[in-house]
Amino acid sequence: METKEAVFRVLRFNPERDEKPSYQTFHVKIDKRMTVLDALEDIKHDQDASLTFRRSCRSGICGSCAMKINRLAKLACKTRATTEVDKHGQVLVEPMENMPLIRDLVADMAEFWRETERAIPWLVWDESLTSSLKENLLTNEQQQASGKLADCIMCGACFSDCISRVFDKNFTGPASLAKIHRFVADPRDKQGAKRVHGLVEMGLWSCTHCYFCWSQCPRDVRPVAAISELRTLSFGSLDPSQGARHVEAFMDSVKSKGMLNEASLYLKTMRWNMFRDFDLILKMAAKGKAPSPFPQAIPKIDEVRSLFRLIKEMKEK
């Protein structure tokens, strides 16, 4: 097979020798079939035995070899080297982020594992459903939502590239919330929607919907979609969080007036907390910059309302 030489720039860090990480360049012969993992194995065996990374199954299922390849977290065994070279001119390889570095491409995943266990990470079986000698009756359709989320291989790619986690260490991260929704969506789980309680403290509303967890997931688990579902479930609880109130107020405003009214959005979201910002509100009002909390509806408000009716009907179907 035709080969060409490719440049691999690899982050190196040996805690026994180095004060801080640096980059080392390797030249590797690659063919069109080779993965980044194949190339790293070649480097380790032919050029530098001390190059350190995790790997096991080499077929994209065990989740060992997640690392940053040209700035995005990916499984090295599921990333073709030539594709990266064609796109970026070289292959820049670095350890995952949002985790401390152990050595070279090996990140310390302890925090990631801890996060996935902050809520009950197992099925709480409802014994009343069936006898201990029989399986629960369940259709493939009833299992579909959990099944998709159960595809998660805990590689950590979503956690590594999660922007919210960078700023909010209390945010439990995409994989953790996907795991929770995997049980919420499982008809056999006794906890079910009750699992939503306590998620506000785990940062349910910290996600900014950047969609990196969707794009970087090697198993197409789509954690951000699970996060949206969990947020929806958290509406209507007795004490909805600020995040839930924000979404509800947004929708109310559009539904009733056909447009977003910043004043009512703010008041409904913040409630009594608005007194924190009282100074600012007065200053804005003085300069005529605070919108009225009682706006007029837009002229064709009926059209907006019929859209809402349509969505409601579609949902009910």
Place this chain on the structure above:
Amino acid sequence: MIKHDVAVVGAGLAGLRAAIEAKEKGADVAVLSKLHPVRSHSDQAQGGINAPLSEDDNWEKHAFDTIKGSDYLADQDAVELMCKDAPRAIIELEHWGALFSRTEAGRLAQRPFGGAGFPRTCFAADKTGHVLQTTIYEQTRKNDVQIYEEWFATSLVVEDNVCKGLTAIEITTGEVQAVQAKAVILATGGAGQVYSKTTNSLTTTGDGIAMAYNAGLPIEDMEFVQFHPTSLYGSNILISEGARGEGGYLINTLGERFMKKYAPDKMELAPRDIVSRSIETEIREGRGFEGGFVHLDLRNLGEAKINERLPTIRELAIYFAGVDPVKEPIPIQPAQHYTMGGIPADLDGVTSIRGLYGAGECACVSVHGANRLGGNSLLDTVVFGKRAGAKAAEYAKEVSFVSFSEVTLREEQKRIETLLNRKDGVKASEIKKALGNTMIDKVGIFRHRRELETAKRNVATLQRQFQNVCVLDSSRKFNTSLIETLEVGFALDLAEVTIAGALARRESRGAHYRIDYPKRDDAKWLKHTLAIRTAEGPRLSYKPVTITRFPPEARGY
């Protein structure tokens, strides 16, 4: 020093199932694993797990299929027990949360599998191992099982035929430590990486079997190595038997479904040894494609069924071979897949060393004999993992901790220090490459005395080179080069045992096929091989096969 009633080595299905059981029985239990548990090789199982669930099926039929599949080398008491316990084991997994594929009526769906007279393989699409491994790991969280992840076990501490614990490297720090335990359960999986063409993970290196062998335990039936008929040409990534179970065809260059010549009745769903030999024969006789492969054609299944039942297969074929099975046949060839032999263990995982237990692929109970049926290995792990866990916990309750000499620990520390400090020598990766090629070329699907003897000489040479192996990385922390070197050492020992057993066994049975002795010979060879370590290499002895109600007969499909 770390101290536990029960130490389980390996965190795949067998190890975790054993740990859960031992914990439930009240033992203080810890699991050591060189990987995080969810990375274990059990995760890669695709096709399914067998259990006679349907009203028209029963444990006798399952047992008969298993024993016939094993070419009558399986111990029938063990097979009976496994098949009787299978429905309970499956229901337990379902109650724990496993998401099995379902029938229209919502029951557990079952697909046909090789060598089975009945569709009795439960499955979760083509990711059964992942679903079960995740589920069972979740149960270890529920039961609060302590796990030492990324700890690499290097040797057992055995004195006066009593196992007192083990030594292990904590990979993150590089420290060699002793783990004292009343009972040790080995559940470290198979030895696929002895071969250069294998469906197994890069970490499936037979560590536990080799540690038991080094501790003086005779190792059983290592010459029986399963080759999976359908691995992806090029990477040897597994393409599940489920692909044929759902109706896929095997096709040669002439466009023939060639299995009609070899197994006219069962066709593509003959047992794996027979299908692998058939494919290899087609290739050797010139009816394979250039490079050495045949076609697995799934196009007759249609896109909808492929997406529902075989989504991973489609993804793997597209990604790793550039072929979409909906539109084109998949290029496949046989590759090493499963180690039938291993640590001789009874129905409760008990070995002949007191306090040492074995479960899962590293053990040889023997339920698979000379050839394992697809769907029986996952079953083996949960049935015998549970039993080993219960027995080890019971034993740990009866005995107290005894004096633990640190001789083994100091020896291991010294051995590893020497390895790390050696400045030049042969690279472990080179030895591994040469070993893998020798094994696939000379100890593969078809074997012959001449080739086996060459293999024996090659491995002896590699063993000598290994005396001077060089790690080329003297750091302590997260030294994967050191771990790989120790793994190659284990693999060399197991290769030696495999070759010795294969050379001695002058017959063909199951996966062991001798061109120079093509017939099964029950009069002389209906017996298990045992290989014990001596200074001159493995010394062989034999033990009888347990036969209960299925006398050996001719094996046709």
